[in-house]
Amino acid sequence: MPPLKASATARRESRRSDCARRRAGRPAWSRCRAVAAGTWPRLKACREPSCRWAFYDHSRNHGRTWCSMNVCGNRVKVRASQRRRASSPHR
Structure with a gap:
């Protein structure tokens, strides 16, 4: 049986959720760097x-x-x- 391919919509939704996770992580990472630097x-x-x-x-x-x-x-x-x-x- 051939492997199943994700639909274009599923791939697009996956990219959106990855992008949202990266954006949500930026403020947390910035806070960690600021705490470490004492700023x-x-x-x-x-x-x-x-x-x-x-x-x-x-x-x-x-x-x-x-x-x-x-x-x-x-x-x-x-x-x-x-x-x-x-x-x-x-x-």
């Missing part, structure tokens, strides 16, 4: 609620808060300004 405290999650990015804090004092000051930092600061204006008495 783990510099890996941070962006503090903007709608952002899900992680970033490496290159700042000298380890005080970076957002993945991007131009995008996420600006959003946070605009919201804070709007709240202050809304709560202050109007002139």
Whole structure:
């Protein structure tokens, strides 16, 4: 009996699942390397609620808060300004 060949759909699904496994493993591998190198405290999650990015804090004092000051930092600061204006008495 000849060997069975996987259908094109089965091969495509197998490649997709392999790719997903590799992508899922990258963050874990990055964490392991950071822990081994002692740079783990510099890996941070962006503090903007709608952002899900992680970033490496290159700042000298380890005080970076957002993945991007131009995008996420600006959003946070605009919201804070709007709240202050809304709560202050109007002139």
